[in-house]
Amino acid sequence: MAVTEPTSTTLRDRVAATPRPAVVWVAVAAFLLLLEAGAFVHFVGTLAVDLVKALPFAYDPGVVKAFSKATTEIPTLLSRQVIPNGGYWNGSRYVNTFLGLAPAQAWMVRVAVVYLYSFALLAWAWVGYTWYRTHYRVADWTPRDDIVNRLRGHKWGLFGLVVVFMFIVMAVFAPALGPTTVEQNLQNPAGHQINYWSTESNSVETINVYSANINSRSVGTDNNVGVWSYDDYGRFHPFGTLPSGKDLFTFIAAGARISLIIGLFSVGLSAVIATTFALLSAYYKGAVDLAFVLVSDSIMALPRLLLLIMLTVVFGGTWVGNLYSGAFLLALIFAGTGWPYMWRSLRGPALQVSEREWIDAAKSFGQSPAKIMKKHMFPYITGYLLIYGSMTLGGAIIAIAGLSFLGLGVNPPTPEWGRAVNAGQNYVGGPSWHISLIPGLLITLVVTGFNALGDGVRDAIDPESDSAEGGAAGRGGGA
Template sequence: MSGNVYQRDADRTRRLPVLVTSAAGWALVAGLLALPEFGAVLQFAAEVLPLGAGASSLADSIPTLISRGTIPNQGAYVPGSGWQGTFLGLSPAGAWALRVSLAFLYGGVWCVWLWYGYRLWRREYRDADWTPRDDAVRGFARHRWGQFGLVVVVLFLILALFAPALGPTTMERNVEDPFSYEVSYYDEDAGAVQTVTVGQANLDSTSQGIPERNVGLFSYDRYNRYHPFGTLPSGQDLFTAVALGARVSLFIGLVAITVSAAVSAALALISAYYGGLVDLAIVLLSDATQSLPQLLVVIMLSVVLSQTWIAGLYNGAVLLSLIFALTGWPSLWRAVRGPALQVSERAWVDAADGYGLDSPRTMLRHIFPFVVGYLLVYASMSLGGIIIGAAGLSFLGLGVTAPTPEWGRLVNVGQPLLTTVSWHIAVMPGVLIVIVVTGFNALGDGIRDAIDSETNLENEEEASAAASGAGG
């Protein structure tokens, strides 16, 4: 049954438009796609890693396609002449919407190209005609809740990756050094275009809970600046902070879950392969770690290590990621240990030992491929919890240091104004936290159901029964 399904899938793949016929051609097109945003990649590397001022200057000098410099959204509205200084004379809202649309379109093109690369590899370069992974992919294609989670996660990734370009302004102009930059606006009293520092414009555009001092959703301030999510009590643009906060949350979540998954997978393979006292020692270590209240341990370690050199990496995000990883690995290890123990008792593992294959190679080749699916499921579900944990610490004033934006800190800033006209300050980042965490959980559900052999079997039986009924 699986072979027939694979054959139909292969036939559909061959009927697709043939854009490239080799891995080299696919890589060439991928390189061309990456070239317009190469400068943005260097800027992110210079931001995360301590590469020095020279690397930052080099990254800033490389033009990027989707950037504020290419599609500016700040300008002055002159009566009778329209908008001056914006991209093609569009309104700031229109120019910003165009830049955001291009960023998400570019991310969508990358998703399509990566999927095409997978199909190309499966059709042209994979040795086997069929693998269980094919059934998992087909199972996920029928899982609507999982697909919803995938869409949410992809949109979150694009928001985080393109955060510097998506905001109406920059972190430096908005928060770090606002009084060193100026904006142009049309002064009706003077009847001419005037300039004012960004810092002063922020002070005149605060959202403090009263109609006279509030810039809400999708609004302009008196200086012709467009604010999709309104402004903060300090007058800073909220959407810029939310977009950059998504990058921080993604970084913390990915680093923490990657380290945690690596530790848990290694320990699960070791405990399953050797068993006995080795397994008992790891069980005791896991129990000892899980017996500690994770939140309190994370708070304690973040305070104790706040003055160390590692706390200065990415404004504390690296330290927070490692703390979450080293305190959260037991849950992932317990999820993977059971399947690893089952696989370690299979005949092919004994056969590999009998042929003299060394232990690390046996574990990686003959045990790990059968447990990686479970690792992906629980890792995707745990990632949402890490994002919530990081937001909670920032809400308490810990974790990522100010002025680096973080969603939990934004919720904390807007909490006193939640029942006023400035409700957007707390609601917008709070809603995004809920949506993103739900998306990761839905994605985990979809992956779990897709790799579950019993679920796949039930789907095959239902499809066969439906086909038989239609034929009758």
């Protein structure tokens, strides 16, 4: 399709001149999002419910229960209601499973469809970017094009992008990905029942989920439900079970959401603080820069692990410590103790741009300091912010898992990967090796993915960097 010459410098007028690509892209994007609108609403609703529960003056059990039920009942295409896997064998066939398939096969179908849908969304976002470049961007070329092209050819960075994307999908679609629900299998097993085929009586019987979990524990040679296996009640466990008999995959999927929320919030808050302080110190220099140096050095001089443990214990019993099972408090602590490291990474680039001629020109034209920092300095350090933010997020995930391993941070019984590693440490050398090894490997893979993505972004922005030339400098900085 030929590119229509724009008659105006505003994007709105360019879209009005050539509306078809924009209309088609928006229509398809809206359709894709509506298919899973319920999942996104439920994700946000879960956060809102946990916030209200932590505020005694605002907590109304009836309202919260009604709201939770309303968000859960919003229809979605990729849900366990549409593609169920929690059925049972009745002696001749499977009942209440998708197309009568075995639970393992039905679960694999749902997982495959969820990830196909997610990658379709990602692909359509890329189509939108290419259509914008073709139909609506005034310039034929911008430096951003070279950055994108270099990232597309960066195999290590693309590996990181795929790993990070799959981790985010697991967090967002955790309720659909798990072979069972968090409510039924992890939080309130005593309040649910399941049907199963009894080989002793050759009939369908009913059992409480709590009792089924107790009889499905993985505690070594005598009792173990391993990877990719069924328990005695016909329930499929892709990653096996925990020592409590709860499903490990459901635990890991729900724990991914906790790790992502804490990591994103803590790194986002650290980025805001670090960026603000870096711009202020670079613009004013002198006493302002010295003050930030002293404050950051004071925080960095403290033993961070000891500080994290102390603050977690001190504030754990407050209303802040109850927000999202302690995740909000953990994010605040990470942000409050982690911003100096990101600030030091951004301070150098900010000082460089503050010496440019266009900054002096902006000052001579009488622009305010806030406007100069926002319009002329901040865009220069954005790339560095993306790099160090990605690597810092990987480090935050390790720290979260480490605190959970020690029994701190996220309040039980909320799932967290480090708690699973701790639960299985006594069984590493036996048949129940999966309890610690699988979440440990996933932690390593996800952190490596964030570091790889950060490396890819850095090399795309700065092709003269050490790692872009084949060196190893900077690898694994987020850990």
